[in-house]
Amino acid sequence: MYPFIFRTFFARMDPERAHHLVVPVIRAFGIWPLAPIMRAFTKPDTSLRTTALGLEFDSPFGVAAGFDKNAVMSEGLHSLGFGHVEVGTVTAIPQDGNPKPRLFRLIEDRALINRMGFNNAGAAAAARRLVRSRRRPRRAVLGANIGKSRVVDVDDATADYVTSTRQVAPAADYLVVNVSSPNTPGLRGLQAVETLRPLLEAVRDAAVRTPLLVKIAPDLPDDEIEAIARLAVDMGLAGLIATNTTISREGLRTDPARVEATGAGGLSGAPLAARALDVLRVVRAVVPEEFCVISAGGVETAADVQERLDAGATLVQGYTGFIYLGPLWARQINRGLVRLRRAAR
Template structure:
């Protein structure tokens, strides 16, 4: 039924407008009168619980950053069966993001192109939202990035501001240095610049678990070097991967892709590289206590199982929600149980 709705209605809607419309439905699913009914249909089986980062995740499958930037849909996403929600990317300074249009569907590839640009209401507003969620059981991670108006040379205090606001409230923090949509951000992934940044955020985060999110476009040796450094400085885990700037192997018409312009590609086009990066990270850090969250091109229970078998502790998705619909997490969880 959802496939029919997507092909005949949703596909015709402007992607960002469709996302906001869907978020209204998700928020309704998490409201007090409706959530218990939804949870009865979607609750993950207890056998799927994962213990990591000092937390218990009801399922290994969660929502990647970018879907719920301002922590407004957490209750609904939890009710729909996701094991955790990573909100953000959040910046210290509120910002509108890049000019619209900035989100595009690659329907033939079941993917997306986005150049959202960290549009969000700021770390202080996100902290207030998460504080309200603490009365429930949702596992909430907070993904933090650099404010656009802040120069790269001043990135450390900017990240630290977000970390101090969110660490006392979030279940874990993720440092995003891998989005292709903020000028200069990916340059922070170089080990010599990344180490002091992560050390400063590590201190600001206190006892809150800290992870770093990396790009799929890094060379193999840099993936290995960052993984090893993460262990050296005491990080709790790593998230692999963000969207890719590559346009290779797409089924969507090349002229249409070019017309979309710059942005990161998500969904199946990044699947193979995301799995490669996961294998590189686990080869560098085989310790199962080091949490590795795999993201990129995950759509089915088989995809999630493949990542878990390759050493992922948790798995996240985003783009599949657009093509699979609101019962996506339930499908994943039931498939994993089988």
Template structure:
């Protein structure tokens, strides 16, 4: 039913408009009695429970940052079967992001290109939402993903991240530091170890007892991934998220003119699956201790894809683009596939 709806109706709308419409349905799924009905249909099997980051996850499969930027749909996403929800990316300052259009479907490739630019209402607004969510005992595990405000110079990034961490870390189950989006000028330069070390150290101090992870790009060289993983271990971080969207356009079947017309942005979905798997393998080989949490992200659409990342060493797995192509019962499909083996 959903594939037919996607082909005949949703593709007629701008992808960002369709996303906002879908979020209204997701928010409705978090309101009783709809939440009760959704949970009855999608609740993960108890056998999928996973312990990580000092928390108990109903399933190892969660929704990646970027889907719920402002923590408005987290409860509904949990009701739809996601074991955790990573909200954001949140910046210290509210910002509009890049001009529209900024989200594009590559349907033949089961992929998206986005250059959203961290559009969000800011850390103050997100903290209010997280405080309300924290009071609910039946919510999913919630992570807060933070990034650099566009108006802040790269040289001043540390203070900007620290402000977001100070507001959000006490209210989140874990904190994710995003230094790898391709859509904020200069952001990826922060991944250089000599720059990243003082930034992560300062943010970790601000995060206090909240587990903290760093999210990296798949476009890094293998030795750079190893170096960042060792840095995370040296600093006592709880883990690493592998990986963000890619700036590569290799291997696409969509015609080159269409891809070029989309312009700059991060590519997600099926084309990044192989690289995401390799990044997880590198991280886990560098950090073999299972207490170091590796969250695998990239190219997952069916349970087999999630299982591949788990087998490669991921503790947890996240998805986003597959939701666009699979619809509201996506987490249920993944969880049932994982349970079936």
């Protein structure tokens, strides 16, 4: 049913407008009386429970940051079967993001290009919503992803991140420092170890007891990825997320003229899968077994998720697959993981 709906309705609509249309539907899935009905239908098998970051996850598969920027859908996404929801990216200062259009589908590649620019209502607003969601007796694990406010100079980024941290860290189960989006000028330069260390030290101290992770780009050379991973371990961070979107356009099936016309932005979806898997392996090779590594980028099927887990991922996140595979995607992943594990016994 969903492929038909996508082809005849959503594929003809501006992607950002389509996203806004489904937000109230997903929110409704998390509200009584729909929530208990949905959870009875989508609840992951108990065999998928995963312990990480000192927390228990219903499933190792969750929603990556970017889908629920303002922490308004976490309960609905949990009702759809996701084991965790990472909200954001949020910034200390509310901002509109980049000019529209800024989200584009590459349907032939099952991919997206976005240059959203951290459009969000601000860290304080997200914190209030996270507090309400955490009061629910049955809920997903909630992460908060923070980035630099666009109007803040890169030289002042640390104070800006600390402001967001103080607002959202007490309300989140874990916190992620995003220094890898390609859509905020100067942001990726913060991934250099000499600038990243003082930033992470300040955020770590402000986060107090909330587990802290850092999210990296897939476009870094392997030696820089290894250096960041070692830095995260050395600083006592709880984990690392690999990876964010890519600025690469290699190997796409979509007409190159159309890709060029789409312009700048981060590419997500199936074309990112191979590099995301490579980065996961690079990271896992240099961090301890107990260090949490969350793999994101290009997963579509249960086999994809299991491949990441077998390669050393502690948890796996998805985003673009939701657009192409629909609201029962997490349920399909979770049921497929159970079948794969039973077959492997």
